[in-house]
Amino acid sequence: MKNNKVLIIITVILLVGAAGLLTYDKLGLGKKEAASEEQSIDDVIKLSVDMGEIATNLLDNRYVKISFMVETDSKDAKEELEKRKFQVQNIIITELSDMKSPQLEGKEGKQSFEEAVKSRINEIMQEGEVVKVYITSYIIS
Structure with missing residues (x-):
């Protein structure tokens, strides 16, 4: 018992x-909450692709030289983006060719352009997505 x-x-x-x-x-x-944690810069770099410098004419016959880094959400997405680099450069040139220089002016203009490029790239991505597009250099003449 x-x-x-x-x-x-x-x-x-x-x-x-x-x-x-x-x-x-x-x-x-x-x-740990992944969303609330900030990624280290090393993690951001590991998942980013340098798109190089792009030079093209704008709609108002001005000339722009611009460079980008594109951050992805995974290693697979980065690998795919590296393969699609030529397509991304085409997207950027196409977007720029339909813009006038005042549309790129100021913080809001640049952020709006970054978001438009991000959205267009994500339309073609199959292995993950773009998290952020960074303008790393920018000259209009």
Whole structure:
């Protein structure tokens, strides 16, 4: 009789412990939130592709020289983007050829252009996506 009570108590303790662990795991307690963590610069560089310098005419007959770094969300996406570099350069030239220089002026103009390029690149990506497009140099004459 005494052995049965001890066995029941141990079973109840184990069940409560297992339920607690399951709840802890399901709620994600103790896990680091990937979204709230900032990536290190090394991680950003590992997942980024340099698109090089592009020079082209704008719609208002002005000339732009511009360079980009494109950050992806995974190693596979980076590898695909490296293969699609010529397509990305084409996207950038096409977008620029339909713009006038005032559209690229200021912070908002550049951010808007970066978002447009990001969106167009993501349309062709199959192995992940572009997280951010960075303008790394920019000259209009």
